[in-house]
Amino acid sequence: MSKTILAFGDSNTFGTPPMLDRDSNNSRYEEAIRWPMVMQKYLDPYWQVIEEGLPGRTTSLADPEMGDHMNGQIGLKIALASHGPIDLLIIMLGTNDSKIQFGLAAEQIASGLASLLNIAISPDMQRKHDNFDILIITPPHVKEKNALEKIFFNAAKKTAELDKYYSKLAARYKVGKINAGDFIETSETDGVHFDPSEHKVLGKAVAKYILNNWP
Template sequence: MPDILCFGDSNTHGTCPMVPEFGGIERFGRDLRWPCVMARALGADWHLIEEGQPGRTTVLDDPIEGEHRNGRRVLPAIIESHGPIDVMIIMLGTNDQKARFGLTGRDIALGAGRLVEMALASGKVGRVLMVCPPPVLERGEANEVFAGAEARSAGLATKYAEVARALGVAFFDAGGVIESHPDEGVHFGGAAHRALGVAIAGKVHTMMQESAT
């Protein structure tokens, strides 16, 4: 039974769109969260490990929300806890777009790439799928926190694809399949979770076929 680990932020955790107030903690159930949808689409032979943490960044200590949300800090322990891992999916970068960090799109892509490098260097991860999250929309109460995110999102998928290619790992553009919630701009609605889960399952299936040839 192959293990597939999904390493991400609140959208991997399944946090519901925070409408009308930003800051809620409600979470979609297993029937809707995209990793669970993906696992069902892959079939019973796969074992899913969900590792989504709200507020998680790629490689940044958050001065407000805490350094424990730095993906680089926790990734080694997660890999040691769950390894060996057949497929690891990394979808991070949304929180890196917060105004407090002031990063360029290129910096965000390189941060995600650093996590890919760590996974590969561990010797406990077989294949990695690097996923670019869909563009952030500056909407509602999230607008202040993510001020400037729409500009940072522009072309981000291209930058992720370049990093993935350089590292020799698979790439998937979530923004080619779904959009962030139109009224909140950061999190995914239920239909988006379903669509993303099915699409990523297809990508994983293709990855496994290619590796077998």
């Protein structure tokens, strides 16, 4: 019997390549490069992966430029209503919350992630999917450089602190957690997105974690 994974995230789940300038944000890696599909490759055949990545998505914030739908609370409710039943929800978010325009500290970003966990563990959602597990992935920390430096001003420090708070959430909610920064780093090109090699490493690492914890 097959099992379904919903990978919910931002541009790094969508597969946006590192940006040379802000006008190049419509690009996308091929399916074979993107980490959720790499993960699919390394999982047993009965696991099916659904990609739900949206560039610009935050945990719980509307973006004044990109729109209200960047709020992950809206997106998660739609995704869980659109797909299913699922067996595992993976959430990798928090990078966009660290943008200078939002003015959030790491602990506040973690509160946004907690709001998504509350949606996911709600009785209605769990009942709809006949119960599913949750895995948090802490994104690797931002490097403030080049085309995205101004947007992510002071984000390096905030995102480097995220895993401390995400670990506390994982313990409180009794969900799985991986720190992507233990395996990969953001590109030297824009300091936010992943190079192809990092997608491969992350996909393989997440697959290994899943097979070890949900065989």
